[in-house]
Amino acid sequence: MTFNLRLLALLLFISLSANAQTTVIKAGHMFDARSGKMLANQIIIIKDGKIKEVGTNLKFNTADTIIDLSNSWLLPGLMDCHVHITTNISYRSRNWNELYAIESNALRGIRGSVVAKQFLDNGFTTIKDIGNDGNYATADVIKAINKEWIQGPTIIYSGKIIGPYGGQSRGINIEHEHFWDFEYIDADNPDEIKKAIRKNVYYGATVIKLVTGDNGIYDSADIKAAVAEANKYGLKVTVHTLGGEAATNVIKGGAAAIEHGNNLDNSQLQSMKDKGIFLVGTDLSFDNWYAYGLDSVKAKAREDLIVDRLKRAYKIGTKMAFGTDVVIDLPKLNRVESNLKVLKSWNAAGIPPSYILQSMTIYAAELLGIEKNRGVLEQSYYADIIAVKKNPLENIENIKSIQFVMKEGKVIRRN
Numbered sequence: 001m002t003f004n005l006r007l008l009a010l011l012l013f014i015s016l017s018a019n020a021q022t023t024v025i026k027a028g029h030m031f032d033a034r035s036g037k038m039l040a041n042q043i044i045i046i047k048d049g050k051i052k053e054v055g056t057n058l059k060f061n062t063a064d065t066i067i068d069l070s071n072s073w074l075l076p077g078l079m080d081c082h083v084h085i086t087t088n089i090s091y092r093s094r095n096w097n098e099l100y101a102i103e104s105n106a107l108r109g110i111r112g113s114v115v116a117k118q119f120l121d122n123g124f125t126t127i128k129d130i131g132n133d134g135n136y137a138t139a140d141v142i143k144a145i146n147k148e149w150i151q152g153p154t155i156i157y158s159g160k161i162i163g164p165y166g167g168q169s170r171g172i173n174i175e176h177e178h179f180w181d182f183e184y185i186d187a188d189n190p191d192e193i194k195k196a197i198r199k200n201v202y203y204g205a206t207v208i209k210l211v212t213g214d215n216g217i218y219d220s221a222d223i224k225a226a227v228a229e230a231n232k233y234g235l236k237v238t239v240h241t242l243g244g245e246a247a248t249n250v251i252k253g254g255a256a257a258i259e260h261g262n263n264l265d266n267s268q269l270q271s272m273k274d275k276g277i278f279l280v281g282t283d284l285s286f287d288n289w290y291a292y293g294l295d296s297v298k299a300k301a302r303e304d305l306i307v308d309r310l311k312r313a314y315k316i317g318t319k320m321a322f323g324t325d326v327v328i329d330l331p332k333l334n335r336v337e338s339n340l341k342v343l344k345s346w347n348a349a350g351i352p353p354s355y356i357l358q359s360m361t362i363y364a365a366e367l368l369g370i371e372k373n374r375g376v377l378e379q380s381y382y383a384d385i386i387a388v389k390k391n392p393l394e395n396i397e398n399i400k401s402i403q404f405v406m407k408e409g410k411v412i413r414r415n
């Protein structure tokens with residue numbers, strides 16, 4: 001007993017000492033997400049998981065842990081605002097119903113833990129996982145990360161997707177009514193929406209996601225009711241919609257963001273700008289659409305539509321936060337490599353790398369409500385820091401040349 005207590009005290013001492021240690025990073029180049037500019041020769045001093053000081057010519061103790069990244073480009077940890085870590089559908093076969101029937105919640109959770117690590121290792125220190133996670137499988141992935149059983153990014157999480165009757169299922173026969181309950185909550189009026197939100201909060205939701213326009217359309221009063229209920233818990237409401245009347249109601253209802261918005265017209269994009277509503281465009285490229293089973297002609301048409309909408313949103317000045325939404329991995333690529341195909345769409349729309357990086361950091365943090373803690377490399381922010389070998393302002397694809405990942409002051413990867 002005494003021995004165990006001593007051992008415990010020793011372990012506690014070691015872990016406290018490790019935490020108290022100061023780490024110093026020498027950054028050859030560092031992205032200032034606020035200005036969109038790259039700063040030269042910065043020193044970042046990190047203590048207790050947070051940035052204590054950052055600047056040029058800072059004094060530090062030579063006994064501190066020094067990480068020399070003077071030949072690298074440092075960025076705040078990247079954020080993906082639209083992911084489904086527990087979902088993967090077969091290449092070129094988009095059969096959601098099959099997925100619900102053949103994959104257990106446990107299997108979904110195991111996949112989620114693998115994909116969460118892929119995000120972290122590839123520089124994404126924060127993700128927003130918004131539904132399609134079986135029976136709250138992502139909630140368990142988050143618990144496993146918090147218990148330090150596995151490593152993963154910070155996860156903003158929606159729980160089940162709330163939508164008009166039918167979820168996003170089509171053509172289910174009446175004998176299998178409520179088949180979609182595995183991933184959705186039916187809610188057809190403000191009271192049902194409130195109840196669904198309370199259920200999601202109970203199971204760990206930190207953002208609320210609605211879907212509208214697939215099966216049934218929410219009116220603006222429904223959206224307003226969702227926003228009011230979510231606000232009670234300090235949460236934001238984000239809504240899957242492609243465009244048309246469904247999107248207009250979302251904008252009128254005052255949601256925090258529209259997910260996808262493939263068909264938004266200019267007046268809708270302008271209203272979003274005026275009301276500060278984010279677009280999370282999930283800007284799939286040709287390769288992603290093709291993976292979804294579309295033929296080449298249709299995949300190209302879909303990419304063109306996305307590129308045009310991206311261009312218009314950027315020109316109008318709608319706030320954009322980076323999101324990918326890939327649920328079908330490309331051959332020989334992991335989830336994040338498959339996601340980053342969307343950069344082709346952003347490039348094709350002529351959006352500058354500095355803006356894309358901001359949409360992945362400071363703007364994403366604002367949408368996620370974590371802008372006071374993450375998204376920039378400044379004093380008192382969490383030390384979520386990554387480094388790449390090549391300058392991403394010259395070519396946004398250079399964010400793939402990842403060589404260093406730190407999350408909350410802890411080195412996850414270095415090569």
Ligand SMILES: [Zn+2]
Binds near residue numbers: 082083084325
């Ligand atoms: Zn999605």
